[in-house]
Amino acid sequence: MLVEWYKRSFADPDAVTLFLLLLGGFLLIYFYGDLLAPGLAALVIAYLLEWPVVRLMRLGCSRSLAASLISILFIGLMLLLLVGILPTMFRQGINLAKEAPIMLANATEYLKRLPESYPDLVDVTLVESLISTLQARLLKTGELLVSASLSSLVNVAMVLVYAILVPLLVFFMLKDKQLLLATVSRFLPLNRALITLVWGEMNEQIVNYIRGKVIHILVVSLVNYVVFALMGINYALLLGVGVGLSVLIPYVGAVVITVPVVVVGLFQWGWSADFAYLMLAYLVVQGLDANLLVPLLFSEAMNLHPIAIILAVLIFGGLWGFWGVFFAIPLATLVKAVVNAWPRHGNLPAQQD
Template identity: 55%
Template sequence: MISVFGRWYRRKFSDPDAAMLLILILLTTAVLLLWGELIMPVLVAAVIAYLLDWPVSRLVSIGVGRTLACAVVLFGFITVTILTLIGLVPIISKQSVNLIQETPLIWQKAQEWILTLPDKYPDYVQVYQIHQMMEGLNDKLVEVGETLISASFSNIANLAALLVYVVLVPLMVFFMLKDKLFFVESISRLLPKERRLITQVGHEMNSQIANYIRGKVIEIIIVGVVSCVTFVLMDLRYAILLGVLVGFSVLIPYIGAAVVTIPVAVVAMFQWGISPEFWYLMIAYGIIQALDGNLLVPLLFSEAVSLHPLYIIVAVLVFGGLWGFWGVFFAIPLATLVKAVITAWSSNPVAIPDEVK
């Protein structure tokens, strides 16, 4: 068994390029695990810089100076972000408070409906089963409420960290965009000479990550806006709040759409009951999800490496558990990176000398 593993190791890693790629991956993983929270503002700035690099490059290509192009694009991005927050945050906050206040009424109506099940289906549902289930759900709801309250107090303590993001991240984004070539050359000088596979994987991932970030932001905006407009036109309560949730749900493929369906259906059922209006809304919501998965995603991510849905779900669980929101956001690019690395190693067989076979 040891000899089999030894032959595999020599076949894959006796090439210095493959060994350097492995060392770089291990070092990067260790840095992210140990100091991920500390360098998170830098990673956030890099994400935004990836997003804004395309318009900066277009302005430079038509003759605008790079410094001026960076300043104009960053100013436009900050302006749009502030206006969006000013327009959405008060509405979302008000609807969130109203929804929290009405949650006991929604739960009370749900309990009343559940208690009717033993009379409707006496052969399948017993009264004691209903009471046990509701007691367990009540305990869980109390735990969730306590968690939300403690989280709100911890968020107050994180205001200082928010100020760091507000002040430092835009500065880092500006310098990353302005001195892009300088940073690329500096990183290149730090890399070892045996970097053929590192360069191969880097070139493959650079365009894919940039396309993924831009495509994901566009997808969030389109799905969120369409959902908000649809919910408002159908007079659904908390339309803006639910539309924003639907927009951000596309961050988590498959899982996000399934999870966000619950609040949409619960609010609609509480408002209309099992009525034609409820089914019209669910049909419209299903159409939005179908168009997103079958039309919008193929258009925006046509250049992305295809991944099996199981790999995507596993990547979301693993990287989301490691790095939270940003792990979920980058689950697909990171899974694609893992696939690119495995492909590079698999397509790079090294001849094993006869004396070590």
């Protein structure tokens, strides 16, 4: 049975070439992903900036001039973000960390009163176990934050190197795109019909996905920040950006980020009308995001079943961390494209669905 499957699946040399290329890419990223992180970051940014570069070229600019202008604009926006937004988020994060013990104490007192208010529903031992678990988790989180701060201080030089290296890589990827593609194609085998077929489908989807994901994060962050600021909740900028970044993890991220929003709202207002209005506005924004913005930006990705998306996040996130989560949907789409294009019974590649 295995021999017959092998003959059917690998009778086409193009299929063997595609398989070896995918296997080599997987092993390279799996074993040397940390070393390739600056290159991957630069590649993502280059995909993002390719669209404005092409628009400038259509207006008559050369690729070198367009790449230079867009790179300068991108660096300027990053510096503006670094100077204007990150310090505020940092201060709000410090203040939230200082108030975390007070929030925990209030939650502990509330939990201790539950057995007295509802003796038939809440057990004292269960409440004590829950309180000890919360305290242990908070202590562990504090230790992780301290260790992360110390490690970040040690890696300041590496961060500075990346801050210089990544923009340079982005500029040269934009400027010499055709030369780089021609150079890479020289090292590919001649039997690459399947590679060309899959690449043609995936290239456009990756471009649309990266651009859509960045727009998604910016829009969700801005809308939630405006809503939180109008509602008067503390740490509006920090929570708004957190909700925006949560869209990196489909389905799960929205659930996780809801916890700090609820905790901060309860600590500030308690069970009041203001808290109810906050949660109502938050749920409305989440509903508009899920039912309007996501289908508009990711119509191609919506062809994947939610189970496939969740499995992709779990598998690729477990293999490659942040980059695996970020590219979970494109990688799932790649698997689907390879399955659709793979020769069946030694015939030509199957037609796309």
